[in-house]
Amino acid sequence: MVLEGIQFSILIQFFGGHGGQGATIGLSNGIGGLAGGFGGTNGTNGASVYGSRTYGGNGGTTPFGTNGAGGTGDTNSYTLPTSGINGNGGGGGSGWAYYANPANRDAGAQGGDGLITISYTADLTAPIITINGSSTVTIAANSAYADLGATAIDNIDGNITANINTTGLPINTNATGTHVVVYTVTDHAGNISSSTRTVIVTDQTAPVITAPVNQTFEAIASTTIPALIPATATDNIDLAPIITHFPVSFNLGTTIVIWTATDSSGNFSTTTSSVAIKDTTGPVIILNGLSAMSLMVGTPYTELGASAIDLVDGATAVNMVGSVNFNVVGTYFILYTSTDSSGNMTTVFRTVNVVADGIPPIIIAPISQTFEATGVATIPVLIPATATDNVTANPIITYAPHSFGLGISTVIWTATDEAGNFSTTSSLVTIKDTTPQ
Secondary structure: OOOOOOOEEEEEEEEEOOOOOOOOOOOOOOOOEEOOOOOOOOOOOOOOOOOOOOOOOOOOOOOOOOOOOOOOOOOOOOOOOOOOOOOOOOOOOOOOOOOOOOOOOOOOOOOOOOOEEEEEOOOOOOOOEEEEOOOEEEOOOOOOEEEEHHHHHHHHEEEOOHEEEEEEEOOOOOOOEEEEEEEEEEEEOEEEEEEEEEEEEEOOOOEEEEOOOEEEOOOOOOOOOOOOOEEEEEEEOOOEEEEEEEOOEEEEEEEEEEEEEEOOOEEEEEEEEEEEEOOOOEEEEEEEEOHHHHHHHOOOOOOOOEEEEEEOEEEOOOOOOOOOOOOOOOOEEEEEEOOOOOOOEEEEEEEEEEEOOOOOOEEEOOOEEEEEEOOOEOOOOOOOOEEEEEOOOOOEEEEOOOOOOOEEEEEEEEEEEOOOOOEEEEEEEEEEEEOOO
């Protein structure tokens, strides 16, 4: 009988034997039975493993019934009593009998019943697995991992570490994420235990970042956002780490830029470079009114002023130098200057002609003209513009440019009278090449 996974008790009863008859010696009392009768046979020892078990007890083998010994239980797999509980042997006969009838002797008393209770307790306890080291381990990607293993102890089988079956090894440390190592062991009774170790492979290596060269840009406003040559980065896991920089906008001068490369695991590294913003552009001066004007002598001159705008500073102050004596015929120059905070200065002139004649000539442009090319640059003889003036009989007529390349060009014609009054107009000049090579 094999007992697995259950717990119960068995009550076994063996009947004791009778005691022996009393002796016959004349009319005297019997001396009692020679021996008590036998009870059940000796209980046999339990089988080595999982065998059936029989436990009996002897009746008395001496007068007045000394108990026999019970069998010894096998304790390898079950919890058993070490001996049976035996019935008492039968007592001796009373010995009272008539001598003339010796056969009429008292029998020995009945031996007591042998009672044995056997308790069987199955092995329902699984082994205990103990993981060596931490049950959760975090390691760097691409590093070596050596598992520390586990031990197993069973309440019956003892140390069964050698029976542990391990799965999940080796750990692929090139693959980030969670890996599980499972330890499983089974004892002799079939009880199974398992335990797991979690191995987390993480990217713990920051990208390698290389700073760009130092860079210089011209200011385009009070703050400049240049298109920077970026830093570069490589990473052991990510093909393209994210690269950022701070600041993004810059004031005049040299600024340290911090470059950061971050991989998908949040590892980052930084480096620095410098960005210089320079201002070499002066303010733009805007004259109110004409930059060249004529006044009739005796006509008061009214200064209209000027304003200036700088890319970096915004509005800048304008300084004016010069004056006009409107009572004296002549040419006068008014100088306007403006300087920004970087020391860049811009100069603009206004020309004021005080003339006896304040009316400019009337100029009429010639028709558009076409000429055959005579070289890389052609200097044709142009049909001139014509001009008339209210005072000067023959105003001076000039034009520019004088030489022309292939194609269509605009010619500016200017007529100036003796008082310095002038007017302009324009015409077209076409240079073509129709001469065979």
